[in-house]
Amino acid sequence: MILSRVKPAVGGETPVNNGDKKRKNKSKILSLEEYLQHRDYLGALTLLQFQRSTGEKEEHADLWLGYCAFHLGDYKRAIEEYKSLTVKPDCPADVWVYLGCALFFLGLYKEAEEAASKAPVLPLQNRLLFHLAHKFNDEERLMGFHQNLLDVTEDQLSLASMHYMRSHYQEAIDIYKRLLLQNRDFLALKVYVALCYYKLDYYDVSQEVLAVYLQRVPDSTIALNLKACNHFRLYNGKAAEAELNNLMDISSFSFEFAKELIQHNLVVFRGGVGALQVLPPLIDVIPEARLNLVIYYLRQGDIQEAYNLIRDLVPTSTQEYILKGVVNAALGQEIGSRDHLKIAQQFFQLVGGSASECDTIPGRQCMASCFFLLRQFEDVLVYLNSVKGYFYNDDTFNFNYAQAKAALGNYKEAEELFLLIQSEKIINDYIYLSWLTRCYIMNQKCQLAWELYLKMDTSSDSFSLLQLIANDCYKMGQFYYAAKAFDALEKLDPGSNYWEGKRGACIGIFQLILANKEPKETLKEVLTLLRNSGNPQGEYFIRAMRKWAKDNRVLLS
Structure with missing residues (x-):
């Protein structure tokens, strides 16, 4: 609940001496009514507790204690006060709906509904049941309570908050703006409007x-x-954290009220630092905590944990649909599951094809992702081209954009995009290395492709990259590096048929030498590669090449 702070009226006072004023303020003790008027619920609660301890009691003191605790965000204390009232014979019937509200704010929805059902028919009871129907996803009951709402401020605020929670932000803004025109002093509505614009x-x-x-x-x-x-x-994140530093120095109930929210946001602003300590206890308190913990797991490469956390979540917002799509896509690629990839594609299509998101940046990214999974790269580029201006220095965007370009044979632009990427994690990924290698080869830069291989440690990835270099260089008529790659493959796996590839590449180099498209000095290295095989056919080619070299006075020693 966001409360406006109303300042005391100024003006119309009899001028007094500053010294007299200070003495007067020191001796004056505010009444409960004055504390409440100033929204000083902590002061009001302290006064009520003092009066209770001294035996001096305000009228309806227990009700006011519950009221102050509720507005301080201390819902457990409010519940205790209201429950103690319900066992008294003279308990006002309205207390049940107050108890329901406190239970609602602790997420105890079943208990809140039971309490509300014991209350008389009141506008507040209808508003509470309206929001409970939303929590229970009971559309029929929700519409029933919706029809009971009146054109009064409290009911309209309740309706606006419902629009907000259902992602109908423009409808919420319309209600808040209308209320602001009617009540210009309701400054807190400005914050609600700002929240809606943030969500948009x-x-x-x-x-x-x-x-x-x-x-x-x-x-x-x-x-x-x-x-x-x-x-x-x-x-x-640094600019955001600097703003929150102003709050860290506030030692008031308002800071305590939003302490968990601030801790949550600091984790986000700091790029996930402290996520495992802060976010798990907040999963059922702050809706975004679950989503941000999923994002943290994804960034750490712990895709299974991310999936476990989001698997049972029924998406209701755009962000939840997108995140479920991303997690299923990542898991599908990791374990080779077509089912997960299909689910991801469906989530992306649902968001990107919706009327509310089709023209937004996330909506277009979703459609690009959908077509990427379907391997329809021409359509991928249609959507990525429409938003590329917003992501010039974004490594993830450039990585996907470059892959789509390369998949359609636009290797020159793809190479440029790959080289813009700075992220060490992406640069060391085999997908990145293999695509950049292919771009180098297709752009007649085989030496750079070979250097990429030489920088890699021996592994299954380096073996796969070597195969790619051998085959792509052969395909492009770059026989020198094809021969070197096939030679390396033959050494790593002697029992295979890489000799045939190397033989063809060596003959290809010899043909290029005969056509004066390759330096004659290269023949020396070709002969060395053929000798490395120990294949009887190699000796035949070596004799033929040496004879040509002798006839053409090419030095081989």
Whole structure:
């Protein structure tokens, strides 16, 4: 719950001496009503507890204790107070719906519904049941409670929050703006509007709307946190963290109220540092905590853990659909599962084809991913070309963009894109190395391809890269490096038929020498490669080549 802070009225006071004013303030003890008017729930709670301990009691003190605890975000304390009231014979019937609200905020939805059902028919009860129906995914009951909502501020705010939770951000904005026109003093609505614009990716607009509220309430935890999130989207994690540092110094109930949210966001701003310590306990508290923990596991390469965490999640937002698609795609590629790849393709298509996302950047990326999995690379490029201006220095985007270019035979542009990538993780990935190698070969830069192989440690990946160099160089008529690659393969796997490839490549080099397209000095190396095989056919080719060299006065020693 975001509460507006109303400042005391100024003006119309009798001027007093500063010294008298200070003495007066020191001796004055605020009443409960004044604390509540100033939204100082901590002060009100302290006063009520003091009065309870001294035997001096306000009227309905227990109700006010529950009220203050609720507005401080101490829902457990609120539940205790309300439960103690329910066992009293003179308990007001409304207490049951207050208890239901406190249970709702702790995620105890079944218990909240049971409590609400014991309350009389009230607008607050209808609003609570409206939100519970959403939590239970009960569309029929939700629409029933929706019809009971009236054109009053509280009901309209409840409806706007429902639109927000169902990702209908523009509908929520329309309600908030209408309420602001009717009630210009409801400044907290500015924060709600800013939240909606944030969700619509209009971060600069969100900042402008938020600035109006922060001018009046500069220490608002929720508003400063949203400002930090906007900075994260507009700039980077360091800029966002700098904004949150203002909050870290606030020692007030408002900081305590949002402490978990701030800890969660700091993990995000710091690129996942401390994720395993902070995020797991928040999975059922902050909806984004689960998603960010999944992203952390993906970045660490722990795809199975990411899948376990998101497997049973029923997606309701664009981000959840996209993340389920990404996780299934990653798992499908890792274990070679066509089923997971098909599921991923369906999730991407669902997002990219939706009316609300088809023209957004994430929507177009989803369609590109869908066609990538279907290996329809012409369609991939249609979508990636439309958003490339937003991702010039993005390594992941350039990696996918380059693969699509290369798959369609546009090797020159693909090579340029591959070389823009700075990420060590991508650069050391075999997929990257194999595609860059192929681009070098197709662009007549076989020496660079060979150097890539020489830099690799001996492994199954280096063996596969050697096969790629041998076959692609042969295909492109680059017989010198094809022969070197087949020679290396023959040494690594003597029992195979790599001799045939090497033989063909060596003869190809000899033909290029005869056509004056290859230096005659290369013949010396060709003879060495043929001798390495120990194949009887090799001796026949060696004799023929030596005879030609002798006739043409080519030195072989």
